[in-house]
Amino acid sequence: MMQISVCVLFLILLAPVMLVFSVDPGFNDDVLGLIVFKAGLEDPKKKLSSWNEDDNSPCYWKGVKCDSASNRVTALVLDGFSLSGHVDRGLLRLQSLQILSLSRNNFTGSINPDLPRLGSLQVVDLSDNNLSGEIPEGFFQQCGSLRSVSFAKNNLTGKIPESLSSCSSLATVNISSNQLHGELPNGVWFLRGLQSLDLSNNFLEGEIPEGIQNLYDMRQLSLQRNRFTGRLPGDIGGCILLQSLDLSGNFLSGELPQSMQRLNSCTSISLQSNSFTGGVPDWIGELKNLEVLDLSANAFSGWIPKSLGNLDSLHRLNLSRNQLTGNLPDSMVNYTKILALDISQNHLTGPVPSWIFRMGVQSISLSGNGFRNGNYPAHKSTPASYHGLEILDLSSNAFSGEIPSGIGGLSSLQVLNISTNNISGSIPVGIGELKSLYIIDFSDNKLNGSIPPEIEGAVSLSELRLQKNFLGGRIPAQIDKCSSLTYLILSHNRLTGSIPVAIANLTNLQYVDLSWNDLSGSLPKELTNLSHLFSFNVSFNHLEGELPVGGFFNTISSASVSGNPLLCGSVVNHSCPSVHPKPIVLNPNSSGSNSSISSQRHRHKTILSISAFIAIGAAAFIVIGVVAITVLNIHVRSSMARMPAPFAFSGGEDYSGSPANDPNYGKLVTFSGDTDFSDGAHNLLNKESEIGRGGFGVVYRTFLRDGHPVAIKKLTFPGLIKSQGDFEKEVKRLGKITHPNLVALEGYYWTSSLQLLIYEYLSGGSLYKLLHDDNSKTAFSWPQRFKIILGMAKGLAHLHQMNTIHYNLKSTNVLIDCSGEPKVGDFGLVKLLPLLDHCVLSSKIQSALGYMAPEFACRTVKITEKCDVYGFGILVLEVVTGKTPVEYMEDDVVVLCDMVRGALEEGKVEQCVDRRLLGNFAAEEAIPVIKLGLICASQVPSNRPDMAEVVNILELIQCPSEGQEELE
Template sequence: MPARSALLLSLFFWFLPAFTGAMELPLPPNEEVLGLIVFKAALQDPTAALTSWNEADASPCNWAHLHCDPDTGRVTRLALDSLFLSGPLPRGLDRLAALAALSLSNNNLSGPIPPGLSLLPSLRLLDLSRNAFSGRVPQDLALLPSLISLELSSNALSGPLPDSLFSAAACRSLRLLSLAGNRFDGPLPVAALSRCSLLLHLNLSSNRFSGSPGFASSLWSLSRLRVLDLSSNAFAGAVPNGIENLHSLKVLRLNDNRFSGAIPGSVGLCPHLTTLDLSRNSFDGSLPSSMRYLTSLTSLRLSNNQLEGDLPQWLGSLTATRELDLSNNKFTGNLPASLGNLKRLNYLDLSNNRIVGSISDEIAGCTRLTEIHLKENKLNGSIPQGLFSLGLQVLDLSSNALTGAMPAGTTVSATLQFLDLSDNKLSGTIPPEMALFFGLRHLNLSWNGFRSQLPPELGLFRSLSVMDLRNNALYGSIPGNLCESGSLYVLQVDDNFFSGPIPEEIGNCSSLYLLSLSHNYLNGSIPPSISQLKKLEILNLEFNNLSGEIPPQLGALDNLLAVNISHNRLIGRLPPCKMNVPKPLVLDPNAYLPGFASNIPNFAYPAATPVRRRRFLSASSIIAISAALSIVLGVLVVTLLNVTARRRIELPAENGPKSMCSSSTKSGGPAVGRMVAFSAGFSLKTEEFKGGAEALLAKATEIGKGAFGTSYKASSAKDGSIMVVKRLVAANIVQYHEYFDREVRLLGKVMHPNVLPLRGYYWTPQLQLLVTDYAPNGTLHSRLHERDASVPPLSWPERFKIVLGVAKGVAHLHQAFRPPIIHYGLKPNNILLDENGEAKVSDFGLARLLQRLDKHVASERFQSAMGYMAPELACQSLRVNEKCDVYGMGVLMVEVVTGRKPVEYGEEDVVILIDQVRSLLDQCNVVECVDASMGEFPEEEVLPVLKLGLVCTSQIPSSRPSMAEVVQILEVIKAPI
């Protein structure tokens, strides 16, 4: 509709009531048409979903996305979900006097929720979820007399909830209230909320609500509640008794808060409870015996607390349970034999407790089990034969004290995908029947005492990605058919007794990115077929008896990042490698802590079968010297390519306003050049861009440059507030506004005290900008490595505060979103410090947003993250996960303690910080590497943080802790004041 027509309709709409009142004429019969046209005119509709809305129609009843009462012809339901509508919520809906249901969920609507919805007297259902609404909840919502369901989840609404929102009139008919996934804070008005006596569903999760220890007692009066979700808030203290009053309750989620004390004994008096999630709190004591009466319970999650005592036998009475997660507590005693009664159980996680004894054969009676996690306990005895007959997908028994042999004659299992028996005391042979696990993707038998040859049947694996057999007593030759499937990414057989040559068939391992055969007795030459491993990035052959000339074919491995062939009898020169890094990065993949010990802060190595001690000696000097000339040439070439790439990327922005306001023929999206805001405090407007991007992104305001773009310090023309505008490097790559908007809106929902919030974005096909807050104290990198002489060095309390803050922020990204938001580039340059010295994680999730980076940008990204990137990030064929961020977090912790960069280049050597610290730790001289500039420091805190950093940088992702565990350990390390 032309803009002039829309304006006239708007004016007519506003003056209509006064005009008709003065003339004493009835409202025209098409008042609903007028109201809906005004509503449509103010919206951006990129998919033309509202095309059928025609102002010339006498009635809207044939329009799409609405429904009319067939008797009265009045609009009763308006459902505009998932139509990519954007803009503020327009006026016009108050003309729909009979409207009973309004649903605008999963759009891009922004700004505050305007007052006026209370003028819809018949409204019973209001759903504004999954948008970008901000500001306070309008108090006039309490005036809706017939409202049954109010759904405002997944927005950016903020502030405390007013008591008036839950007046007696407002609560008269309310059955469902969901405010989840917003930014509400302050105490929850429980006294007022308790007036809503008819509530059936209450979801306040993922906000910042707080409350005193007894706050919940007022909620127990809502006796009709079926769902109560208070998860992911800041509630603290003990949960009072009285929950038995919720006799209809089916779902109770209190996870991810700060609750403490004992689990209330009355929880077992809720007979209809099907889901109970109290995980990630500080509950202590034993499990209340009343829980045995929860016979309808299907999901019980109590992980990450301080619960203790023996696992009770009555767990077997919860016969409806399908999911049982008691991991990361202090439970003791034996595994209850009664667990075999849980015939519907499909997920069992008792990891990281203090459970002793053997694994009872009765567990094999749980025939529906698909995942068993029992790692990091004190279990002994043998592995029950029946576990391999259950149709499991995941079996993790690592870091225990299991003995005996692998069960022989195992039943064929096409379902098992993940098998981790590492860090135990298993012995005997690796049975050939292992090859019958056709679907196996991850096999870890490391750190045991297996003594046999590798059965050639292992070559029958068709889906295996990871094979880790390190630190055993395996002998004989390495079978040549291990890689016939072509799916193997990681092959590690270090610290065994393998002999004979490296098989020529190793060239068939076309998917390998990590090949580690070190600390064996291999002889012969390096086979030239290794040049066929085009994806290989890490090669470790050190400490063998290899001889002959180093094959020149190694120079053809373009992706090779790390090579260690030291301590052999090889001759010749190491051929130059075509690398996109200034100098070769030499890693030591064997130097990792195999077990994630629970006796923090000591991190003792687990008891294991005696093996030969690893010797620490970097081969970096050999590589640096032999490849020096080619590296210098490579640096010049890469520099020229990067300069060319930057010029090509910057050209579109130099075209001025015209290029910014052009439309994309590919996107099919809304009019481009629009500023989208995610928060009420965001004051930068679209109008400020009319002079062209160069007016805002002046070179004088540049404050930083990274792999994903350049950051500028900008101020609002309206109020002078300072913000940071990041110009993404991927101009002309993200061509579809809908894709960009969807991904950025997800990042805009991240709200945490240690995460830098995304305030909004600006998009055209040629220019994408992200707007965030400004951190006055700069980056952690500048405070550690570029500090002005007038600025004092960071003290240990300041450094620990930063480390803990970063860990909490990254843990929030991993836990609060499904799928989790992975940072991909955690390093001090991306850690900002606010005026109080609090750490703010920035640039999170950008690798997910800019998936189609060209090779020059990808190369620059790797160079900028040198030393922080987990090995698996370098392999594009691997599916990375949260453990990549854990690796970067480990490097960051070591860097903060030592004050040194992760990779330092000398004249003839490359020093890898992680390797050097690990070597000093082995020599009991680790105190020497602590940064002396921070003055006095408590060794009982500093050294455990260093050791935790080394645990996090394990080369095997499964050996790293989760970020939630990192936070928990850091909080334990902190000595009480």
């Protein structure tokens, strides 16, 4: 009886537990699955601290949602939790899971192909992580009820799985911003329930296949920034519910298919940066719901159709960078909702219509056309509709007249650019009323008068560009109220007076150019407080006295202060005169007697007469010296400004005279012994023979008598060469430097006003053109690129072995021969022009922006071969990535070296490899080469290897097992 009672009691106590398991048999699976998932994660911010394995229910854990009826986990949303690790199989225990969202974390590894086995799973979002590998075919073969998938912003490779077409339940697919390649599977168009497809920012190629009309439920199609070619599918108009179409940044061509006129639901069409041709079609005016239309950077031609004015819902219209002609149709007056209008860089002409500024638009860009005066804001009082205008760019047109006095009424204006026109008159004082203005560019016009002191009212001003005008008067001291100024560019004007001390209060200044004015006085010593200065140019003024000492001015380039003969200091190699106190002279014959006083007065009078004579003579000598220096300075300016004096070649006469007997002819020397040109002089320096322009001169092509083609470089700065003897000595030295990877110097021509260099001619073009020219059809393979990098390294190593520094290394100075071998050219020209460093080196550095080593900006650091190593490192990154050293985006500047270094630190360096390689590159070579480029581009010269070492490392990289360790 006792045993029965114990058993009954045991069953009574066990009953609640048994009841729990009978009601919720899978409850422990959810806890167990999530705990197993958590065990494989790093959780630096302790976001999952509420997940406790001792809990009976996970429904109150952070990021977990449950069904109220069954208490089973239905959603796991851990977006932005900073988690890392793998997407563990433990999640497969969550059999009721409908939403899995793990975006904006650091998950690594590959995509688990078994996730869709969760039969109730509808949403998978693994975007913005570090997932890698291919998308498994099995993932879409068992997709069940899956409706939305996003793998965007990862490191996925391979092709889009063919099995994707079997997921008939899919409504949203986003695999953008990965490294997918290959063609678009035809089966994608069979996903009839698909409403949104985003495959942008990948390496997809080939033509977009026909059949897209099957996606009659499609609302959004984003294929931008891939490598799609060919024409748009003719049946694209079958997607009648399409609201957003973005195909920008591809290689699509041909005319727009007429079926697109059926896209009446479309609110946004972006086709920019392709190769579409033909006219802007009339039928676009029938897409009445369009709010955004971007056809920029194509090859559209002809007139802008009047029907475009029917798009009265437009917010943004961009037709820039095409070949459009004619003028703007008056029908555009109907644009009552327009916010941004960009028709820049076309061939449009005629007056600007009055309505363009009365539309309440926020941004207007008409730059780079042939527009002339119309009714642009020229009223003393501006209409209310102008007040919302934020960006106004009228640059590079044919506008004349004066800046309207009512400009101050544009109260919201942030950017005002009217540069490169024929605008005259003075700068209106109303400019100071523009409190929001941060960029003023009035450069390259005919403005006169002075800079108004009222400019102090433009308190947000960051850039002030007034160069190349006829402005006079003083620089207003009130400019120091513009405390945000970073660019102050006032060069090539007629400004007078001294540089105001108030400029030293502009502590954010980075670039200052006051060169080629009539400024006088000394440089304020307070300028040394400008701690952010990168460039300060006051060359060719009338400044005098000692240069400031300290801060930026300890490293200022002599070119930045040249043309001021009365400046002194170590930078200009002119020591400042010592200042001695006047001597005290005691007269030993002085006494109290009258005769002594009379004698003293006579002696003092005599001494004064002699002193006055000496002083007058000294003053006259100084005046004569100043006049002579001024005349010399004017001569230097004029010699630099005008073209070289004509001689036999430029005069178009046949080269048949004798240089020895005719002073109009110079000395022509070719190291091969051939001293004449087959076509005579009339083909030598003609425009038709021009093949390029560089920082040091213009290049022409001609032939020697033996039919041998040569390239002739006409030096731009003939007045910077000391003597014929120095020139010939240096040219002959450079001519002896020969190497398969160096452009051979084959001769020269000399007169006192013109110097030519004769180089071997290479028909393959420059490395820059082959890498960046949009018209170039060449896409270098990885072996070709490696060959170019190794060849450049060998050429530079030989150059350094011959004790020669290149000084001006950049991709435009690397030429490719017919066998694909690189040849480095233009070496040693700085030494050839010994005065260059004092006059124009800073402008040469600007032409090689991004390649120049940091020490070029520091006069106290010796320029060595390590500067070339830095430039080589940037070239390596340029060849591997296909990007220029500095890229100017719409609202940002991307420095290649910094971008690659950041990618390396984030473990994403493979993403930097040129997309044109389509994944067909040897990672075991490319990654060490990138690392080598970054080492060469080190900010510290001593950290850079010698070029001979670089050659050895590159040769080892071709055998990864030997060379890899050296770069890790």
